[in-house]
Amino acid sequence: MPELPEVEVVRAGLSPAVSxxxxxxxxxxxxxxxxxxxxxxxxxxxxxxxRTILGAGRRGKFLWFPLGDSAGPAGAQALxxxxxxxxxxxxRTPGVEEDGLLRIRLHIEHPVQGEFWVNFVDQRIFGxxxxxxxxxxxxxxxxxxxxxxxxxxxxxxSDDSAASAALVPSQVAHIAxxxxxxxxxxxxxxxxxxxxxxxxxxxxxxxxxxxxxxxxYADEALWAARLHYEHPADRxxxxxxxxxLAEVRLVLxxxxxxxxxxxxxxxxxxxxxxxxxxxxxxxxxxxxxxxPRCGTPLVREAFMNRSSHLCPRCxxxxxxxxxxxxxxxxxx
DNA sequence: TAACTAACCTGGGGGC
DNA sequence: TGCCCCCAGGTTAGTT
Numbered sequence: 001m002p003e004l005p006e007v008e009v010v011r012a013g014l015s016p017a018v019s020x021x022x023x024x025x026x027x028x029x030x031x032x033x034x035x036x037x038x039x040x041x042x043x044x045x046x047x048x049x050x051r052t053i054l055g056a057g058r059r060g061k062f063l064w065f066p067l068g069d070s071a072g073p074a075g076a077q078a079l080x081x082x083x084x085x086x087x088x089x090x091x092r093t094p095g096v097e098e099d100g101l102l103r104i105r106l107h108i109e110h111p112v113q114g115e116f117w118v119n120f121v122d123q124r125i126f127g128x129x130x131x132x133x134x135x136x137x138x139x140x141x142x143x144x145x146x147x148x149x150x151x152x153x154x155x156x157x158s159d160d161s162a163a164s165a166a167l168v169p170s171q172v173a174h175i176a177x178x179x180x181x182x183x184x185x186x187x188x189x190x191x192x193x194x195x196x197x198x199x200x201x202x203x204x205x206x207x208x209x210x211x212x213x214x215x216x217y218a219d220e221a222l223w224a225a226r227l228h229y230e231h232p233a234d235r236x237x238x239x240x241x242x243x244x245l246a247e248v249r250l251v252l253x254x255x256x257x258x259x260x261x262x263x264x265x266x267x268x269x270x271x272x273x274x275x276x277x278x279x280x281x282x283x284x285x286x287x288x289x290x291x292p293r294c295g296t297p298l299v300r301e302a303f304m305n306r307s308s309h310l311c312p313r314c315x316x317x318x319x320x321x322x323x324x325x326x327x328x329x330x331x332x
Numbered sequence: 333t334a335a336c337t338a339a340c341c342t343g344g345g346g347g348c
Numbered sequence: 349t350g351c352c353c354c355c356a357g358g359t360t361a362g363t364t
Contacts, residue, residue, distance in 0.1 A: 001357060032341085061358075085357050086342085101343090124341045126358060198335065207359080215357060305338075306357055 002083040004178055004212030004252050006260035006275065007061050008145070010089050013270035015056035015147055017091055018065065018108060018118065023048045025107035033103035033122060036080065036171060037130035047131040048079060048106070059144035059181065060211025062172045063089075066134065076134040080169045084126025091270045092117040104129055134167035141183035143168030178212035179249050180256075190241050193233050200236065201229035201308060204248070213248065216284045217255065219309045221248040223283035228315045229301075229308045235318070254280065283309045 002010070026045035028034065037044050052068040057078075064078040081089065090099060094107075094117055104120040120129055137143050143166065177184045189210055196203045203209055204218045213221070222229055224247040225240075236244070260275030269275070282292050287300035291311035301308050 003358095035340095082358080084341090084359080122341095123343060124356085126341065196334095202335085205358085304336090304357090307355095 001085050001214055001216060002061060002087065002260075003214035003217050003255075004060060004180065005217075005255035005277070007058055007063060007083060007212075008180070008256055009260050009269050009275065010083070011056050011058045011063055011145075012147060014063075014065075014089060014091070014118075017110070017113065017116070017270070018053045019055050020052065021108045021110040021113075022050065022052050023106050024109045024115075025049060027105040027107075028103075029105070030103040030125070032125050033120065033128055034130065036082065036128040036132075038132075041077075041131050041133065044129070044131060047077065053079070053108075055146055057142075057144040057146045059168065059172055060175050060178045060207055061214070062144075062169070062175060062211075064132075064144070064169050064172065066167070067131075076165075076167060077131055078134055078169050080130045080132045080171060081120070082127050084122065084124065084128065086123040087127025088119075088121040088272075089270060090119040090121060090272055092119050130171070132169040132171050134165075135170045135173055137166045137168050138173070139183065139185070140166050142166055143172070145178075145181050175207050175211045176209055179210060179245060180212070180252060186242075186245065189245070190238060193236065193241055196233035198233055199230040200227055200233045200244070202304065203233040205304075210248075212252065215306055215308075216281070217248070217251050219284040220251045220282060223310060223315065224251060226314050228317050229303060229310065231318045283311070285309065 026048050028044060034044055041047060048067070050069065054066040054068050057064050057066070061082060063081040063083075065081075066076065066078045081087075083089070092099070094115060099119050099121045101121050101123050102119055103122050103125070106118040108116050108118055110116070120127070134143070176189075192209050193203055196206075196209070201218050201222060204213050204221070205215070218229075221244065225244045227240075227244065255275070255277040258275055258277040258280060259269065259273070260277055283298060286298045287309055289298055290296065291298055291314060294311065294313050296311055296313040298309060298311050301310070
């Protein structure tokens with residue numbers, strides 16, 4: 001299940017390969033993988049063919065590739081990709097091998113690396129590709145994370161400032177910045193969290209509050225911060241919020257360093273290799289095993305049509321808020 | 333307006 | 349061996 005670290009691994013793998021390359025042809029094998037593409041923008045393949053890819057950006061779990069040339073009256077555009085639960089973006093040598101469940105193929109011509117394919121493979125079709133217009137960001141900061149290469153101005157596509165400009169695809173604009181984004185505003189996040197009258201895990205999964213966190217890393221961060229998933233977000237003190245955010249960053253950063261989490265073939269990098277973070281999980285999928293901290297068997301509980309993994313001793317269920325005393329009855 | 337729920341989707345695994 | 353059912357979960361439209 002691709003979350004922020006997995007998507008970032010894909011972005012980092014794609015960026016040097018596609019930046020400065022031209023899309024020469026597009027093949028769509030399953031129209032359902034275009035569910036986020038609006039026909040009002042134009043035909044998906046026609047919008048892409050002949051366009052140059054300027055770079056590879058990411059906000060949370062959304063990836064996008066700003067496009068150069070012939071933007072037309074609609075202004076700057078980008079190819080937006082979301083991996084959903086089972087999406088993969090694979091770099092392939094033409095004709096060498098076929099990927100099962102292939103939904104979309106981009107034929108790419110790079111001035112240095114020559115011709116190759118970008119295959120979008122998706123088993124459950126929760127993922128998608130779309131061409132979307134770029135709109136200005138609300139805070140005037142770059143739309144997302146474009147990596148160290150482009151940020152330092154050394155990318156092959158860095159001549160075109162459209163790649164890293166303060167623009168974001170319109171369908172990504174409502175998504176909050178992720179905690180690894182240099183422009184992530186901690187004060188804004190803490191204030192928004194303090195207004196949420198809901199459980200802390202539901203808040204962490206709310207991509208309009210903080211993006212990039214899914215079920216796996218929410219469970220891991222809550223275990224690390226010793227917080228029960230139902231702990232009311234608005235009852236967290238600032239120090240506890242800071243502690244939780246630090247654990248979120250630690251978990252995401254560690255997973256990123258290990259190439260992401262893979263349980264099966266559902267998540268792979270652009271070369272088809274799996275990540276190693278599943279060996280480092282403390283809570284997610286560890287039900288029945290002893291808590292690495294206190295030895296109490298970890299449990300799995302139903303939560304939001306999915307599951308939550310926690311230590312029943314380290315992560316105590318919050319007590320119900322004390323009832324407000326009823327006003328005294330008027331004296332008679 | 334905020335919080336919450338259900339639907340989308342399909343390969344794999346378990347039970348019979 | 350084959351069939352059926354359940355499970356996984358990110359996003360979003362619809363409901364409360």
